[in-house]
Structures are given as structure tokens and as C-alpha cells.
Amino acid sequence: MTNIGSTSFKFQLLAMPEEKVVAKGAVERVGSSSAAARYQIIPAGDGGVGNGGAGNGGVGNGDVTAQTAAKVINIDTSIDTSGTGGGYLACISHMLGVLQSAGHSFQAVGFKTVHGGTLDEPVLVDDSVMSKMEDYSGVAPAHNPPYLAAMRAFRQKLPAMPLVAVFETWFHRDMPLPAKLYAVPYEWYEKYGVRRYGFHGASHRYVSQAVPRLLERERERQKVKGLEKDQRWEEGAGRAGRAGLADRAGRAGRAGLAGLAGMASLRIISCHLGGSSSICAIRNGVSVDTSMGFSPQSGLPMSNRCGELDPYVIRYIMQKTGMDFEQVLQVLAEKSGLLGISGISGDVRDLLAARDKEPRAAAALDFLLYEVRKYIGAFAAAMNGVDAIAFTGGIGENDVELRRRLCKDLSFLGVELDEEKNASACGSRGLVDTIISAPTSQVDVVVIKANEELIVARETYRIVKAML
Structure with a gap:
């Protein structure tokens, strides 16, 4: 692969x-x-x-x-x-x-x-x-x-x-269709394919499969520990569409979530955060919305790519600077994003090291966190709730502090982080898929080790096997 x-x-x-x-x-x-x-x-x-x-x-x-x-x-x-x-x-x-x-x-x-x-x-x-x-x-x-x-x-x-x-x-x-469309002439969609395509598909697909497995293992572990009391798991299994999400707040032992038959009703928000980042809303194992659009340039701010931008900015900068269209696109693709805001680096590790002395480094980090939270909130609304938030990718798997800061401001969703589990979930320490939310959290927060290659391998094997 x-x-x-x-x-x-x-x-x-x-x-x-x-x-x-x-x-x-x-x-x-x-x-x-x-x-x-x-x-x-x-x-x-x-x-x-x-x-x-x-x-x-x-x-x-x-x-x-x-x-x-x-x-x-x-x-x-x-x-x-x-x-x-x-x-x-x-x-x-x-x-x-x-x-x-x-x-x-x-x-x-x-x-x-x-x-x-x-x-x-x-x-x-x-x-x-x-x-x-x-x-x-x-x-x-x-x-x-x-x-x-x-x-x-x-x-x-x-x-x-x-x-x-x-x-x-x-x-x-x-x-x-509402998640695919742009508010442009419909002919552009039909004739030219102008729509939201989304990217990081292999990563988000892997998350869609790994999260249910992880939560099912947690369910079995809790059974062994004797925490399945008062038929709480069975109550969860019988609830269609994750009804009564707020009731989970008072349940000990991570009640009900993994008890859903086949985990098919899970609503997952997958956060692939790295040099290139995107967020995906997943329901029933299927992508229902995503932050990237027609190109990988859109959505969240990335290492050196701008992410979302009002298209008229391009015309305005051309008029003010004398740059032509291709020159502006090159700046947006190579000198923007976290690098553009900070003026230092597009690497989150560099920005974390410089933030106390460099206000623009702190501003770049704050902007990234703001945009990620905004998409999480929007996708929770689009799915009428969320059952699990997954972090993956280079930043998602390794940056303990950014996960902590992100989850701190998601309390309106009932997110509660287990600080000790979060601190121990880091790729440099031999990361394995793990739950980092507290037992009382209404939303499971998990860290998933990215494995895009496996998704590609499975599809390659499927197609080649069919040729035999």
C-alpha cells in the first residue's frame, strides 16, 4: 500500500x-x-x-x-x-x-x-x-x-x-444531498460535479469501524467487572436511535452505549487532525457530513493551507497586491493555515513551544481549536446528538493538551475527560485505541491509532480477488 x-x-x-x-x-x-x-x-x-x-x-x-x-x-x-x-x-x-x-x-x-x-x-x-x-x-x-x-x-x-x-x-x-450541495447554480452540480466531496476517507472509514469495536470491548470488560447492574445494558440495547441520551449522565459504568445491537445506531464525530485535517459526521457507519469540500483546501485550517475562505478575498488581494490568480492560490496552499497566522511554523509542536512568547503562535492554536469545536457542535446538531468523539491523525493521537482544551469547552454536550487516561494516550508511548472520557461522560471520547493503509489494503484485496 x-x-x-x-x-x-x-x-x-x-x-x-x-x-x-x-x-x-x-x-x-x-x-x-x-x-x-x-x-x-x-x-x-x-x-x-x-x-x-x-x-x-x-x-x-x-x-x-x-x-x-x-x-x-x-x-x-x-x-x-x-x-x-x-x-x-x-x-x-x-x-x-x-x-x-x-x-x-x-x-x-x-x-x-x-x-x-x-x-x-x-x-x-x-x-x-x-x-x-x-x-x-x-x-x-x-x-x-x-x-x-x-x-x-x-x-x-x-x-x-x-x-x-x-x-x-x-x-x-x-x-x-443537503450535505453535498453548494449554494451555486444547480447546473454546476449536475454538469460539472461542483459539490462537497470530502477527503481523509480511509481514515474516517477506519474510525467508523474501530470505535464500535473499542466500545464493545469496553462493554465486555465492564461485564466482567460486574458493573452491568439493574439491566442497564439491556435498557440501552432496546432504545432505538439512542433515545434518552441525557439519561446517561447519572449512570455508573458507562451504561447502555455499547449495548446497542451491533452498535449500528452510533453517531460518531471523527476528528482527523494532523498536517492536513478534517472532521466527519458518521451515523450508522456512513459519512453524513464532512468539513472538507470540493478540494482538500477547504474546511479546517491546516499546516500551510488556509481552509475555509470567502472567495472574494482572492479578488481583493489580487487588486491590492498585483498578484495574479495562480500566485494567490499558491499563497493559500503553501503559506497560509497555521503557518500563515503564526508566521513561525505550521507544526503544532512548534506553536506549543512558542506560544508563551509569540502571541501569533497562541492565536494560531486558538483558531484551530475554535474551528474544530465549531465543526463538532455543528455535526452534533446535524445528527441530533453525538455518542462518540474520536481523535486520530498525528495531532489527534499525540497532542494531549489540545485534546484537553478541546474537550473542556464541549461540556455543553456532556463531555467529561479523564485527565489521567488522556495523558497516557499518546503515540510516543505506544498508542493503542483507548477511551479517554470519564465514566460519567455522556459522550464517549476515544483516541484511535490511524490505519488508513489497512482500509486501502482491504479494498485492493477485494478488487484483485474478484479478478481471479
Whole structure:
């Protein structure tokens, strides 16, 4: 499974259908003559998978090293990626050589592709798919061109290999019409596909599956501890549509939530917070609204992308500065967001370190928190309530303080954070999916370790298996 950036190439090799990660790697500064390459590989026959066959080990959830007795090879090197094809051909050639030397082969390549417009489902990559992506390269300039370059490189290196595109828009395709539309001539929607597409679909889909599993495990744990009293779980199971949410405030032992049959009625707000961020409202496992729109440029402020913006700002700045349209777009895509407000950095870690001395760093953080809270409140209203709020992504998984500050001002929803659990839920400490809300909280607050690659792997496996 591949995750392509403008100057990065990341991959995981998974054994399917066992869903075991047997190798992963990343190449940074793609395009340079000394790109940094790092790999972790379980050799075939040492608990990994080689030649298409299943071994005995390997690990899931994107971690090659977690709790496995298998031998792990760590490679840290540099490669020359200054050649043609944006450097991706060199990345792929090097990756293939490393994997083959460890005894591995593979049968398909999956891509976490971003924007294909109305092509919003997992598909085999062919010329028509790549042409559609080309059409939307101007809408997703930081995403589509690198993926297209990587696809061409794979085609050149492995011409017979099935390539599968799993579009980020896929999870949001069944949003209700009011959530899709913009208030523009309806002809634009019908003729040109101008609508809210949404992104980070693989991440939000994984959250939609991981949260019910986590809450069900908590339910079983509470049963073992003897906290299922007075038929509280059964009462919750019999309530359609999560009726009587406010009644939960007085229930000990996290009453009722996980008792809903199959967890199908869960209303989840998924917060994917990282260098690129979006929020998704999920009901019955389906996306019903999301913060990103026609392009990945919209919605929340991001590391260096502006997020939501009145379109007339563009015209005004063109008149005042003399910049042309493309120049303004470049500023909005590369020099805005948290970087633009702070003037220091788009990295939340840098802003946290500087906030006491730099008012603009504090202003950037406050703005991000404000926008996230605003979307959470709006999506709770759109779903007539919320049962769980999930944090994922680089910031969502690791930033203890931002989660605390966010949840502090969500008390109107009945959110109560367990400070100790929140402090212990951090990726640097070996994060596992966990509940960080207090037992008396009316809304479950959880941290989910992102695993977009697994979603892409499942769809790739499904499509390729159907070809056999």
C-alpha cells in the first residue's frame, strides 16, 4: 500500500487476508540526490510472508515491530532520486530490490488516491482513471500529480501488476444531498460535479469501524467487572436511535452505549487532525457530513493551507497586491493555515513551544481549536446528538493538551475527560485505541491509532480477488 506526497514515498507490505504488516518504509526528500530511506522488514520465512504465502507472524495496525518474535531488518540509507519521473521510479526500484532481497513478492499495489471527482469508488487503475485524476490535478495540486507520477513509475517497472486506486472521496459519496450541495447554480452540480466531496476517507472509514469495536470491548470488560447492574445494558440495547441520551449522565459504568445491537445506531464525530485535517459526521457507519469540500483546501485550517475562505478575498488581494490568480492560490496552499497566522511554523509542536512568547503562535492554536469545536457542535446538531468523539491523525493521537482544551469547552454536550487516561494516550508511548472520557461522560471520547493503509489494503484485496 502506498501513500504518496509531493516529496515523500511511504509504503506498507501486507499479507492478505490475514491483514499482517510484514514490511514498511518511507523515503523523504524525494527528488533529491540524497533522499533518506528507512525500512523495517520481516524476512520471508521468519514470521513474514513471501512469495504470496502466509507465514506465522507479522503484525497488524501498521507496526512491524510490535509484539513479534520475528526477526526485523532495519535499513537506514540514502538513495539518489534526482532522476526522471519526480524521483518515484528510483524509490520504487530501490524498494523492490530491498523487498526481493528479503524474499518477498507481491501481487497488487494499492494507492490512497485523493481526488477523482465523480470517480469516487475503488477501481483498477487504467488510462481513463489517470485521465480523470489529471482533470482534478488543478483542484488537488499537492496530491494528484505525485500519485500520477508514482502510478506511471509502477507501470514502467511492473507493467503486469494490478494497480488499485482507493479514492479518499469514496467514504463520503453517500452523504445526503443537503450535505453535498453548494449554494451555486444547480447546473454546476449536475454538469460539472461542483459539490462537497470530502477527503481523509480511509481514515474516517477506519474510525467508523474501530470505535464500535473499542466500545464493545469496553462493554465486555465492564461485564466482567460486574458493573452491568439493574439491566442497564439491556435498557440501552432496546432504545432505538439512542433515545434518552441525557439519561446517561447519572449512570455508573458507562451504561447502555455499547449495548446497542451491533452498535449500528452510533453517531460518531471523527476528528482527523494532523498536517492536513478534517472532521466527519458518521451515523450508522456512513459519512453524513464532512468539513472538507470540493478540494482538500477547504474546511479546517491546516499546516500551510488556509481552509475555509470567502472567495472574494482572492479578488481583493489580487487588486491590492498585483498578484495574479495562480500566485494567490499558491499563497493559500503553501503559506497560509497555521503557518500563515503564526508566521513561525505550521507544526503544532512548534506553536506549543512558542506560544508563551509569540502571541501569533497562541492565536494560531486558538483558531484551530475554535474551528474544530465549531465543526463538532455543528455535526452534533446535524445528527441530533453525538455518542462518540474520536481523535486520530498525528495531532489527534499525540497532542494531549489540545485534546484537553478541546474537550473542556464541549461540556455543553456532556463531555467529561479523564485527565489521567488522556495523558497516557499518546503515540510516543505506544498508542493503542483507548477511551479517554470519564465514566460519567455522556459522550464517549476515544483516541484511535490511524490505519488508513489497512482500509486501502482491504479494498485492493477485494478488487484483485474478484479478478481471479
